Amino acid sequence: MAAALILVAGAPGQAAVSWRYVESVDGVRSASTYAQGRTPGGQVSMRLEVRCQPGADATVSIVYVIRRAQSLPGFNFAAFEGPEAPSLQRKLATIRVVALRRDVSVSAPVAGAFLEDGSFAFTLSAPLLGRNEVKWLTDAMILGAVLVVVSVQDPVDRNKRVYAQFQASQAATPVANVMDGCIGLR
Secondary structure, three states: OOEEEOOOOOOOOOOOOOOEEEEEEOOOOOEEEEEEEOOOOOOEEEEEEEEEEOOOEEEEEEEEEEEHHHHOOOOOOHHHHHOHHHHHHHHOEEEEEEEEEOOOOEOOOOOOEEOOOOOOOEEEEEEOOOOOHHHHHHHHHHOOOEEEEEEOOOOOOOOEEEEEEEEOOOOHHHHHHHHHHHHOOO
């Protein structure tokens, strides 16, 4: 089962951070936002994105991007790289959607890749159709999320992690657009 979820938020008490909805020419839809997050190497900008790839095998993904990851010391990003990543043997990622009605928390294995700009993108993906953990998270964002908290533990030193809190009070419409628009393109 593959699913992807992208989350964007800011720290509690700050002004609401906008979510950006984008539809590409090939039909991929995404909603994303930014926040400052913590790593063992210091504070950096991070992006949360919810993405839907339409088609016969449509998938929804949550993508968590750490800027400048290639130059950050103290976290083993390489252990998460690729479809055969050693990190896929353990549930090292936790995504928690804090919502008005009820919180939804998912712990799952994740893999990812280094991007051209030196960032690292963790991705959790699942089929668009059917019930799965990624859709539980996107549903919670649509139904009144306040905050999305993402944490990924280092596979070697469990005391190290990358962590961010994304403000989500404005996520409902962009995330709903991603999900609704993608369903019609199966």
